[in-house]
Amino acid sequence: MSQTETFSGGSKAFHWVAAVLVLLMLYGGFNLSRETATWHFGFGLIVLTVMVFWLGWRMSKPRPALPPMPRWQEISAKSVHHLLMLCVTLQPIFGLMMVTTSKREPVAFGVIPLKIAQNDTINGIGNFLHGVNGRLLLALVLIHIAAALYHHFVLKDNVLKRMLPFAKG
Numbered sequence: 169m170s171q172t173e174t175f176s177g178g179s180k181a182f183h184w185v186a187a188v189l190v191l192l193m194l195y196g197g198f199n200l201s202r203e204t205a206t207w208h209f210g211f212g213l214i215v216l217t218v219m220v221f222w223l224g225w226r227m228s229k230p231r232p233a234l235p236p237m238p239r240w241q242e243i244s245a246k247s248v249h250h251l252l253m254l255c256v257t258l259q260p261i262f263g264l265m266m267v268t269t270s271k272r273e274p275v276a277f278g279v280i281p282l283k284i285a286q287n288d289t290i291n292g293i294g295n296f297l298h299g300v301n302g303r304l305l306l307a308l309v310l311i312h313i314a315a316a317l318y319h320h321f322v323l324k325d326n327v328l329k330r331m332l333p334f335a336k337g
């Protein structure tokens with residue numbers, strides 16, 4: 169990882185698009201209804217697409233190094249970031265395990281059919297993993313936000329600012 173000071177426009181765009189979508193998906197997921205399910209499926213597939221492109225982008229571009237901090241904080245920060253990328257990418261895949269094997273006829277955005285063939289075993293595993301991973305994801309998001317606010321308001325460093333859309337690192 170090189171030592172550039174601030175995140176590139178592309179990294180910021182991926183971060184904030186994913187952040188808004190994941191927050192909406194968590195809220196929508198825990199409050200799912202017949203009417204909203206089709207939007208949950210559709211926007212979940214958009215999250216998966218964004219993550220595939222973000223992962224490719226992240227691996228090919230330099231990112232700013234973390235500011236100096238105790239070793240345990242560096243390990244925690246990197247672990248939370250990697251786990252967030254992993255859990256957000258896996259969550260739509262677990263969702264797809266459910267809708268592609270459902271006994272119903274789920275559709276995304278009211279029009280895109282998602283069912284391939286009914287399979288209760290895969291459906292049950294997907295349901296379990298989507299539920300567990302959804303709760304893990306919520307915990308990671310809360311830790312991530314708390315850490316960003318702690319950097320900004322307590323440590324008063326540029327960790328939050330360098331990820332804000334229009335701020336210079």
Ligand code: HEM
Nearest residue numbers: 193194197198209212213215259260263264266267299302
């Ligand atoms: C980042 C993307 C996603 C997030 C954060 C997310 C989050 C959630 C959460 C928190 C729940 C509630 C789980 C529970 O109460 O146990 C849920 C339910 C559900 N999600 Fe997602 N989801 C995502 C993507 C998807 C996708 C792509 C699909 C399918 C195409 C999907 C299908 C479902 C289904 C079928 C349920 C209902 C499960 C049930 O009936 O118990 N989700 N989602």
